[in-house]
Amino acid sequence: MVNVIPRLSVAFLPKVFNTRYRLARMTNRYDRFGRVIRKMLFDGDDMIVVPQSGVAKRIDLDIEIEDAGQRNVVPSDVVKGVIDNSRDIFLMNFCLCRKSNHCKDYPADVGCIFIGKGTHRIPPEYGRFLTKEEANVFIDECDQMGLVHIIGRNKLDSIWLHTGDHHDLLTICNCCPCCCLWNMVRDINKDISAVYTRMEGASISMDADRCIGCGQCRDICFAKAVTIEGSKAVIDQDKCRVCGRCANICPKDAIEVTYDPSCVESEVQRILKLVNM
Numbered sequence: 001m002v003n004v005i006p007r008l009s010v011a012f013l014p015k016v017f018n019t020r021y022r023l024a025r026m027t028n029r030y031d032r033f034g035r036v037i038r039k040m041l042f043d044g045d046d047m048i049v050v051p052q053s054g055v056a057k058r059i060d061l062d063i064e065i066e067d068a069g070q071r072n073v074v075p076s077d078v079v080k081g082v083i084d085n086s087r088d089i090f091l092m093n094f095c096l097c098r099k100s101n102h103c104k105d106y107p108a109d110v111g112c113i114f115i116g117k118g119t120h121r122i123p124p125e126y127g128r129f130l131t132k133e134e135a136n137v138f139i140d141e142c143d144q145m146g147l148v149h150i151i152g153r154n155k156l157d158s159i160w161l162h163t164g165d166h167h168d169l170l171t172i173c174n175c176c177p178c179c180c181l182w183n184m185v186r187d188i189n190k191d192i193s194a195v196y197t198r199m200e201g202a203s204i205s206m207d208a209d210r211c212i213g214c215g216q217c218r219d220i221c222f223a224k225a226v227t228i229e230g231s232k233a234v235i236d237q238d239k240c241r242v243c244g245r246c247a248n249i250c251p252k253d254a255i256e257v258t259y260d261p262s263c264v265e266s267e268v269q270r271i272l273k274l275v276n277m
């Protein structure tokens, strides 16, 4: 039977995309509404933000690395590690957020990857199945474009794609700072935004002496984790998901993002358990 729900979603979502922040704020204002939305759309979700590999520095730079296999580990190896342990890898030929928001800065034909048996219910004209090698090349291309990977189980995707049990679909988003639906974390109820976390071992710090208060880090932050106080940027560690964009844009190298390469494999294993492969 033809799966009509994704086709309806693709037709309908662009018309309501601009209401997303208002809806997010409503989950805060009306407690019961927030609980219903969490149950309906985010129940059991676990999404991890992967720091940009070109920006993040490993924490053990100054020690001798005994394990040669660890030497070149970068944050996006979390994504590649999941891909390497998966089958049924489906690449969408559009990003619904960029398409809905008419993105001017990033290509709308670069979409999410979905993994798991739920992929077989996605309308075939929405993309194609990839080999692991092709998927890993695609991840590198997204890195070069400056897109941020967000990986995990996201019930909302199994709903709009109508792929059945949300344990059957793993999402790898490749997100821009301007259009991503997940920018709602800045306004949404805390119980919902809590499903959306920084990668284990990732951290961020600020050298206030270098900061000139230009505000570029604040403007690019999807989580509204940065404020300018006096003439210095201040990062709210509770809100920051360590995506790395602010460190990338800072003209004074005042922000440092680090990651612990020894956490990469454990994150891969944790993510693999989220979904029935």
Ligand code: SF4
Pocket (backbone or CB within 6 Å): 095, 096, 097, 098, 111, 112, 172, 173, 174, 175, 176, 179, 180, 181, 182
């Ligand atoms: S969540 Fe990110 S990759 Fe997924 S559709 Fe939205 S912007 Fe595109």
Ligand code: SF4
Pocket (backbone or CB within 6 Å): 210, 211, 212, 213, 214, 215, 216, 217, 218, 232, 233, 249, 250, 251, 252, 253, 254, 255
């Ligand atoms: S981008 Fe850099 S210099 Fe500008 S406010 Fe942020 S930390 Fe300071």
Ligand code: SF4
Pocket (backbone or CB within 6 Å): 204, 217, 220, 221, 222, 223, 224, 225, 226, 235, 239, 240, 241, 242, 243, 244, 245, 246, 247
């Ligand atoms: S402060 Fe914002 S832009 Fe910077 S790493 Fe954290 S979430 Fe990303």
